[in-house]
Amino acid sequence: MSELVKNKILKLEDLEIIEADDLKKSMISIDVAEIQFGAAAVQKADWLLIQHFLNHNVYRKVVEIGYGLSTELFYRFGLAVHSLETHPSIIKKAVKKDNINIVKWDGKEKVSFPRDINLAFIDGPFGGPNREFSYLNCICNYQINCVICHDVQREYDRKWIDKYFYNWNVYKKSTLRTEIYYKRDVELNG
Numbered sequence: 001m002s003e004l005v006k007n008k009i010l011k012l013e014d015l016e017i018i019e020a021d022d023l024k025k026s027m028i029s030i031d032v033a034e035i036q037f038g039a040a041a042v043q044k045a046d047w048l049l050i051q052h053f054l055n056h057n058v059y060r061k062v063v064e065i066g067y068g069l070s071t072e073l074f075y076r077f078g079l080a081v082h083s084l085e086t087h088p089s090i091i092k093k094a095v096k097k098d099n100i101n102i103v104k105w106d107g108k109e110k111v112s113f114p115r116d117i118n119l120a121f122i123d124g125p126f127g128g129p130n131r132e133f134s135y136l137n138c139i140c141n142y143q144i145n146c147v148i149c150h151d152v153q154r155e156y157d158r159k160w161i162d163k164y165f166y167n168w169n170v171y172k173k174s175t176l177r178t179e180i181y182y183k184r185d186v187e188l189n190g
């Protein structure tokens with residue numbers, strides 16, 4: 001890892017350096033040039049941080065809250081995705097693939113995540129005030145030791161993060177829309 005991006009608050013431009021560094025080491029890299037990143041979905045900068053994290057830490061499966069572009073990115077990277085989605089029309093339109101399991105969720109009920117999945121990604125339901133149950137479910141499923149949070153710059157996501165992850169650590173403090181939180185007894189690399 002370049003000295004430039006070690007131990008500092010990551011900014012957007014630092015990710016290009018991280019990516020170049022990772023590419024030199026032949027780590028897995030999705031061809032982001034052909035991906036259509038949109039405003040409501042995970043953006044390129046978010047993905048570069050997530051990809052760097054996944055290249056340095058062994059997670060093969062993810063529980064995702066909010067189906068969409070992120071599902072495709074995790075899938076292409078090689079992760080199995082267990083996706084909780086609240087919106088019936090999104091589920092109907094979802095592309096069915098092996099290793100992508102889409103589950104209808106009402107956005108409130110307590111759900112048991114698969115026991116063999118330690119990683120979660122929160123990017124739904126649409127909104128913010130209504131996302132408390134997404135965070136709560138990650139806390140209640142004790143096997144989850146790391147949570148990738150999207151939209152951290154928003155008032156309500158910030159509120160739920162501060163409420164539920166106050167005693168977790170943050171992986172690479174950044175100014176991005178994505179932050180990665182992990183339990184204190186977990187050691188992350190990268």
Ligand SMILES: C[S@@+](CC[C@H](N)C(=O)[O-])C[C@H]1O[C@@H](n2cnc3c(N)ncnc32)[C@H](O)[C@@H]1O
Pocket residue numbers: 040041042065066067068069070071085086087090123124125126
């Ligand atoms: C902000 S989206 C992000 C989903 C995904 N993680 C991504 O990166 O694309 C979160 C939620 O918005 C809802 N959503 C996305 N597109 C929608 C649409 N066209 N109409 C209604 N709801 C939509 C879905 O329920 C989805 O779970």
